[in-house]
Amino acid sequence: MDPLHARYPFLAAARESVREADIGLVAVVAGDERHPAVERGVERVRRALVDGTVRSDPDDERRWATRAELLSYPVARVLVSLVDAPGAVEKYASAEADTAYERFTDDFENPDDGLKSTADTAVSLRALLAEFDLSGAVRETVSGDGYRIAVGRYLALSSNLDGERWTLATRQLADGTVKVSETELRELLREAVRQRVAAGLPTDVPDEIRAGLTDEVAELQETFSEIDVSQDIDVLAPDCFPPCVASLVERAQDGENLDDHAEFALVAFLTSANADTDELLALCGVDSDTRATALRYRANRVGDESGAQYAPPSCETMAAYDECPVADEEDPTTDGRCETVSHPLSYYEDALDAAESAGD
Numbered sequence: 001m002d003p004l005h006a007r008y009p010f011l012a013a014a015r016e017s018v019r020e021a022d023i024g025l026v027a028v029v030a031g032d033e034r035h036p037a038v039e040r041g042v043e044r045v046r047r048a049l050v051d052g053t054v055r056s057d058p059d060d061e062r063r064w065a066t067r068a069e070l071l072s073y074p075v076a077r078v079l080v081s082l083v084d085a086p087g088a089v090e091k092y093a094s095a096e097a098d099t100a101y102e103r104f105t106d107d108f109e110n111p112d113d114g115l116k117s118t119a120d121t122a123v124s125l126r127a128l129l130a131e132f133d134l135s136g137a138v139r140e141t142v143s144g145d146g147y148r149i150a151v152g153r154y155l156a157l158s159s160n161l162d163g164e165r166w167t168l169a170t171r172q173l174a175d176g177t178v179k180v181s182e183t184e185l186r187e188l189l190r191e192a193v194r195q196r197v198a199a200g201l202p203t204d205v206p207d208e209i210r211a212g213l214t215d216e217v218a219e220l221q222e223t224f225s226e227i228d229v230s231q232d233i234d235v236l237a238p239d240c241f242p243p244c245v246a247s248l249v250e251r252a253q254d255g256e257n258l259d260d261h262a263e264f265a266l267v268a269f270l271t272s273a274n275a276d277t278d279e280l281l282a283l284c285g286v287d288s289d290t291r292a293t294a295l296r297y298r299a300n301r302v303g304d305e306s307g308a309q310y311a312p313p314s315c316e317t318m319a320a321y322d323e324c325p326v327a328d329e330e331d332p333t334t335d336g337r338c339e340t341v342s343h344p345l346s347y348y349e350d351a352l353d354a355a356e357s358a359g360d
């Protein structure tokens with residue numbers, strides 16, 4: 001199996017290689033021992049719905065074989081169709097698209113860093129455009145300062161993207177094409193991935209596959225019930241933030257480029273704490289257009305249209321990511337309230353209650 005397909009399992013060629021290998025999902029889910037593809041499929045969905053990425057857990061020492069990684073994608077599609085969590089399909093498709101975006105951006109910028117393994121698994125812009133039938137619809141501008149994309153394809157890919165900058169009125173339109181920057185073309189490709197992943201979900205799951213995944217679905221449901229986020233928080237009060245969030249805010253304000261899980265934790269917390277996108281950008285001291293664009297996208301994806309939003313990570317997950325100052329082994333922060341909670345949002349709710357009582 002091709003490692004490229006394991007990195008980009010939504011590619012038509014990846015689906016074909018699974019079909020050619022003639023590995024039925026029934027066989028994968030039915031064994032007495034849990035198949036690695038099922039294990040990874042569970043992780044894929046859990047990470048998508050909890051952390052906004054489908055990358056494997058950075059603290060997990062296991063390395064997934066190409067076969068397990070590739071097969072985990074159809075398993076994850078089945079699982080996300082079976083779990084009962086608000087906005088599960090949308091969050092899952094967005095997390096697959098976000099992860100693909102990170103990977104293909106890296107591939108475009110470092111197509112061959114001298115490692116044969118990298119060259120074998122990298123995708124090119126040309127290949128990705130062909131994958132989404134965009135080769136004839138996208139061309140580089142003569143001056144090389146961006147691309148022009150056929151207006152029909154532009155509209156199909158941008159209609160779901162937030163922000164005035166995507167409206168046609170703000171675009172240079174000429175000869176039936178719309179000008180986009182290189183970054184914007186990548187964002188449109190991310191949307192193409194999201195649309196493809198979301199297509200056909202939730203899927204009808206045959207009874208024998210459903211029966212084989214009963215434990216896995218229950219495991220996922222349990223994870224989500226543990227992170228049931230209060231929908232009652234309607235006050236944004238930075239003074240009441242827990243130490244982990246205060247530290248992330250401070251680092252963002254200092255201009256640090258937070259890595260993915262830290263940025264996700266911060267944005268998910270602030271969105272849950274009722275910050276709108278402008279408040280979020282102000283709190284994080286964002287002053288560059290590129291950062292603002294990335295954070296806006298993240299914020300819009302974290303809080304979805306239905307109000308069903310990503311829960312920020314629990315204290316346990318924050319500690320696993322080395323983002324909990326209280327759990328810092330070398331220089332731990334002491335905070336009495338942290339000892340009584342298992343989730344940063346619980347901390348925030350308690351602190352808000354205490355502040356309100358003190359003000360009575």
Ligand code: SF4
Pocket residue numbers: 242243244245314315316318319323324325326327335338339341342343344347
């Ligand atoms: S214990 Fe929880 S709330 Fe407190 S700093 Fe750590 S992650 Fe944040």
